[in-house]
Amino acid sequence: MDLRVRLGKLELRNPIILASGILGLSGSQLRRVGEYGFGGLTTKSYTIEARRGYDTPILAYVKCGLLNAVGLENPGYRELARVRESLKDVGIPIIVSIAGSKVDEFTTIASYVDELGFNAIELNLSCPHVEGMGLELGDDPNYVYKIVSGVSSIVSIPVYVKIGLHRDIMATVGKSLDGGAEGITAINTIRALAIDVYARKPVLSNVYGGLSGPAIHPIAVRIVYDIYREYGIPIIGVGGVSSWDDVIEFILAGASAVGVGTVIASKGLDVVREILDGIKTYMMDEGFKELSELIGYANK
Amino acid sequence: MYLTGYDISILRFTWGVIEDILNHSKSIKSFNIRVREPRDLDPGQFIMLWIPGLEEVPLSPSYYDGSLMRITVMKRGPTTEAIHRLRIGDRVFYRGPFGNGFKVSNKGRYLLVGGGYGASPIIYTAHKIREYGYEAMYVEGVKTESDALFIDEAKSLGLDTILVTEDGSSGIKGLVTDYIEEVINEYDYLLGCGPEGMLLKLLELCNRYGVECQLSFEAIVKCGVGICGSCELYNTGLLVCRDGPVFDSRILSRYLGGV
Numbered sequence: 001m002d003l004r005v006r007l008g009k010l011e012l013r014n015p016i017i018l019a020s021g022i023l024g025l026s027g028s029q030l031r032r033v034g035e036y037g038f039g040g041l042t043t044k045s046y047t048i049e050a051r052r053g054y055d056t057p058i059l060a061y062v063k064c065g066l067l068n069a070v071g072l073e074n075p076g077y078r079e080l081a082r083v084r085e086s087l088k089d090v091g092i093p094i095i096v097s098i099a100g101s102k103v104d105e106f107t108t109i110a111s112y113v114d115e116l117g118f119n120a121i122e123l124n125l126s127c128p129h130v131e132g133m134g135l136e137l138g139d140d141p142n143y144v145y146k147i148v149s150g151v152s153s154i155v156s157i158p159v160y161v162k163i164g165l166h167r168d169i170m171a172t173v174g175k176s177l178d179g180g181a182e183g184i185t186a187i188n189t190i191r192a193l194a195i196d197v198y199a200r201k202p203v204l205s206n207v208y209g210g211l212s213g214p215a216i217h218p219i220a221v222r223i224v225y226d227i228y229r230e231y232g233i234p235i236i237g238v239g240g241v242s243s244w245d246d247v248i249e250f251i252l253a254g255a256s257a258v259g260v261g262t263v264i265a266s267k268g269l270d271v272v273r274e275i276l277d278g279i280k281t282y283m284m285d286e287g288f289k290e291l292s293e294l295i296g297y298a299n300k
Numbered sequence: 301m302y303l304t305g306y307d308i309s310i311l312r313f314t315w316g317v318i319e320d321i322l323n324h325s326k327s328i329k330s331f332n333i334r335v336r337e338p339r340d341l342d343p344g345q346f347i348m349l350w351i352p353g354l355e356e357v358p359l360s361p362s363y364y365d366g367s368l369m370r371i372t373v374m375k376r377g378p379t380t381e382a383i384h385r386l387r388i389g390d391r392v393f394y395r396g397p398f399g400n401g402f403k404v405s406n407k408g409r410y411l412l413v414g415g416g417y418g419a420s421p422i423i424y425t426a427h428k429i430r431e432y433g434y435e436a437m438y439v440e441g442v443k444t445e446s447d448a449l450f451i452d453e454a455k456s457l458g459l460d461t462i463l464v465t466e467d468g469s470s471g472i473k474g475l476v477t478d479y480i481e482e483v484i485n486e487y488d489y490l491l492g493c494g495p496e497g498m499l500l501k502l503l504e505l506c507n508r509y510g511v512e513c514q515l516s517f518e519a520i521v522k523c524g525v526g527i528c529g530s531c532e533l534y535n536t537g538l539l540v541c542r543d544g545p546v547f548d549s550r551i552l553s554r555y556l557g558g559v
């Protein structure tokens with residue numbers, strides 16, 4: 001059974017990638033996560049300056065998933081040198097997620113990431129709860145083009161654009177590709193709100209947060225399917241994976257790799273093994289030898 | 301560790317009503333809270349207590365019986381100050397329990413060590429150990445006599461009880477860790493919670509004398525369920541909220557090595 005996939009220029013031993021923002025704050029965290037069998041890891045989104053993040057509560061429970069408003073907490077991009085150092089020998093591709101508000105912030109961090117020898121860059125243009133550093137950027141196709149072309153023209157590693165529920169998703173994707181992105185990561189969390197009925201107040205200190213988990217899975221599948229159909233490019237499908245069949249679904253829709261996040265809160269890191277076993281059984285039962293045969297299958 | 305599932309519905313807030321307040325000292329108070337919803341809570345596990353409009357903070361209850369929960373809180377910053385202003389009859393919101401507590405299923409002689417408000421999960425553990433009928437000694441280390449928290453309670457549980465004060469105003473004078481070094485040989489297990497310096501010293505003693513220990517560590521807890529990464533223990537990759545807050549000597553020695 002061959003679980004290897006090609007994600008553009010990257011070779012992955014399997015398609016499961018740690019989604020950005022889940023335990024990717026430090027090299028030691030990523031190192032530990034790397035021991036659980038992932039095909040690749042994405043760091044937390046790094047910014048120019050260190051960010052403390054929002055006050056607690058940063059997480060809200062809803063019946064169909066989680067809301068988070070972490071507020072892009074991170075130690076600042078200079079810390080990436082130490083992250084790289086402690087990940088020297090993990091043997092799987094590391095994707096660095098970058099957030100910012102201006103083109104030069106993205107390019108400064110991106111060239112540093114390239115210099116340090118990381119494997120790919122993910123531009124987070126879709127964080128739904130930090131003003132001026134997320135969703136609005138991705139909503140503006142012309143600005144998307146500026147950021148992506150600025151970054152792509154100065155780095156040698158693949159660039160992915162992480163999108164969310166933008167006003168015109170296909171325009172954002174199109175401009176990302178025009179700007180030189182190799183592929184798309186879809187999707188980020190969706191802006192949402194939870195109110196505690198006894199406290200009679202929003203649960204999150206930031207009021208608004210990003211919805212992740214099972215609730216967003218079918219939306220993410222739709223978006224991956226549409227992008228693959230229109231452009232046939234490498235896609236990292238992310239959103240609401242809770243078991244192996246959700247991963248297969250993303251791959252059938254056109255994803256070459258699949259990010260997992262929220263499920264780690266409930267199932268722990270061992271969920272990777274459970275997912276990989278499920279995929280193998282499925283391939284055996286259904287008579288597939290190579291997982292890559294399935295990419296975009298439902299679209300054909 | 302971290303391999304098993306977790307019921308994340310513990311992230312749903314619930315609440316209780318303050319029934320009684322005890323002033324231990326100027327900076328530490330205990331609150332007895334009648335809870336609305338019983339949730340299993342082992343000694344050493346923690347809750348996130350939320351003051352709507354302010355933050356939520358991690359606290360390890362000092363007693364719990366499924367209906368009554370006691371928290372013991374030191375005034376430190378805005379949220380703990382707000383907790384100190386709460387009155388009888390007020391509602392408090394919390395979620396959890398989170399993390400792994402003290403494991404006291406093995407028969408043997410236990411040495412229980414609490415430093416400052418760190419005595420909070422230790423006294424709750426003492427109640428459990430009494431239920432199981434194991435032998436235990438309760439040791440509390442504080443700066444001065446008026447900071448002592450649960451000495452009478454430990455005595456009433458029938459435990460050997462020792463107070464260690466830095467200034468010698470009551471009990472034994474000195475650092476609690478110096479006292480522990482004198483008696484550690486007589487015990488099979490050591491359970492501890494308190495300031496970082498105390499914990500690291502206890503770990504060193506346990507390693508030196510071959511005593512198994514479980515120690516409860518602090519870090520900045522935000523998500524509580526092991527995804528945000530804010531509560532990493534030193535640079536180990538271990539998460540206080542999910543792998544801890546109570547870690548055993550095996551894990552600590554493996555990850556901390558010579559700290």
Ligand SMILES: Cc1cc2nc3c(=O)[nH]c(=O)nc-3n(C[C@H](O)[C@H](O)[C@H](O)COP(=O)(O)OP(=O)(O)OC[C@H]3O[C@@H](n4cnc5c(N)ncnc54)[C@H](O)[C@@H]3O)c2cc1C
Pocket residue numbers: 056346355356357358359360361372373374375376377378379380381417420421517518519520521522540545
């Ligand atoms: C597992 C665990 C159990 C705890 N149990 C108790 C207890 O039983 N009784 C008790 O009095 N205290 C306990 N604490 C410490 C308590 O959570 C902090 O004192 C409290 O968060 C301070 O909040 P503040 O707003 O009053 O002060 P702030 O001014 O916000 O902070 C004061 C100091 O408290 C610490 N702190 C701040 N925010 C957090 C956070 N989110 N998580 C952890 N530490 C923080 C930092 O060291 C900070 O410098 C526990 C901490 C942990 C991690």
Ligand SMILES: Cc1cc2nc3c(=O)[nH]c(=O)nc-3n(C[C@H](O)[C@H](O)[C@H](O)COP(=O)(O)O)c2cc1C
Pocket residue numbers: 019020021022044045066068070072097124127162187188189211212213214216238239240241259260261262263527528
């Ligand atoms: C706690 C938390 C923090 C996140 N932080 C980031 C981040 O820093 N950058 C980013 O691009 N996405 C971030 N995300 C979004 C995830 O990468 C992912 O796109 C989203 O959660 C959907 O996947 P899931 O349902 O598997 O969690 C975060 C998600 C969560 C739950």
Ligand code: FES
Pocket residue numbers: 520521522523524525526527528529530531532539540541542
């Ligand atoms: S507090 Fe988020 S990982 Fe522990």
